[in-house]
Amino acid sequence: MKNKFTLLLKSSSLIALFILAISFQTANAQEEDKFSFxxxxNSDQFFGFYPFFQGNYKxxxxxxFTFYGILWSGGTGGxxxxxxxxxxxxNFDVADGVSVNPQIGILGGNLLSSGTFGSGRFGDGVVPNLTIGLDKAKTEGQIYAGFYAPLRNExxxxGTTLSYLHYWANFGYKASDFFSFGGHFEHLINTGGSNVSASTDVYQWLGPYxxxxxxxxxxxxxxSFGTDLVEGNDSFFKLTTGFSF
Structure with missing residues (x-):
């Protein structure tokens, strides 16, 4: 009788451990499903080469909750x-396939705070920005707008400080799970600075992707490639390759 009780106890313990292990794995899998990265x-003829990352935790x-980073220093930003x-x-999913993502970024460097080359500093500027995404069965697109404002005057x-408005919009058609195509418009404006009295267009790109x-x-x-609508400029090209985890 004692041996049977001991065997039953061991079996019950093993079953309990098995259930706990399965529960832990399930909980861990559900936690992992909340996170994407x-x-x-990226490379274009204005910013040069710049890696970009973004994360999302449901x-x-x-x-x-979202976070992102841009390593502008890979190109001209160095x-x-x-x-x-x-x-x-x-990030807010406001409709089927439509998301709205307000964010605020902070800059390290010296482009905005001094407008000159030299040593970088943390707090060069601040970037309130908004991204609207579209991802449906047959269509895709994105609208982005960000304002680059200096936090201090160095x-x-x-010399002068600098500020910029950067925005773009693209929309495309998914011809298959493998291939999509569409149009891209992107505009960068130097909106002013401590010694800049009027805004100027840096570039204004329009073309297919x-x-x-x-x-x-x-x-x-x-x-993406096409024409630059700013007088005196010629064309544009932008190449992006990445991986979604």
Whole structure:
């Protein structure tokens, strides 16, 4: 009788441990499903080469905490005091396939605070920004707007601070799970500074894009190209490749 009781106790313990292990794995899987991460490598003729990452952690079915970073210093930004951008925000799924993501970023470098080349500093500027995303069965798109404002004035007596408005919009058609195409418009405006009295267009790009994506998610590549509408400029090209985790 004692042996049977001992065997029953051991069996019950093993079953309990098995149930706990399954429960832990299920909870861990559910926690992992809340988190997503994208990394991309970008290149265009103004900013040069710049890696970008963004993360998303679900707080509820329709809300998520977001964070992002841009390593502008990979290209021209290296001369702007190792220019770097990092920000956080909240993403809201407002309709089927439509999301709204307000964020605020902070800059390291010296482009905005001094407008000159030299050593970088944390708190070069602040970037309130908004992204609206579209991802449906047959259509895709994005609208972005960000204002780059200096947080302080480090410009020499003959220099100036700088501020910028950067926005774009694109819309495309998913011809298949592998291939999509569409149009891209992007505008960068130097909106002024401590010694800048009027805003000027830096570039104004307009043209098509093509994108190739692994069906089911993962790696993707997009190439955008076309004309620059600013007088004196010629054309534009932007190449992006990345991976969604």
């Amino acid at each position: 994208d990394v991309s490598l 707080l509820s079915d329709n809300t998520a 001369a702007w005091g190792n220019w770097t951008e990092f920000g956080v925000g909240l 410009a020499p007596p003959s 093509v994108q190739f994506t692994k069906p089911g998610g993962g790696p993707y590549a997009r190439f």
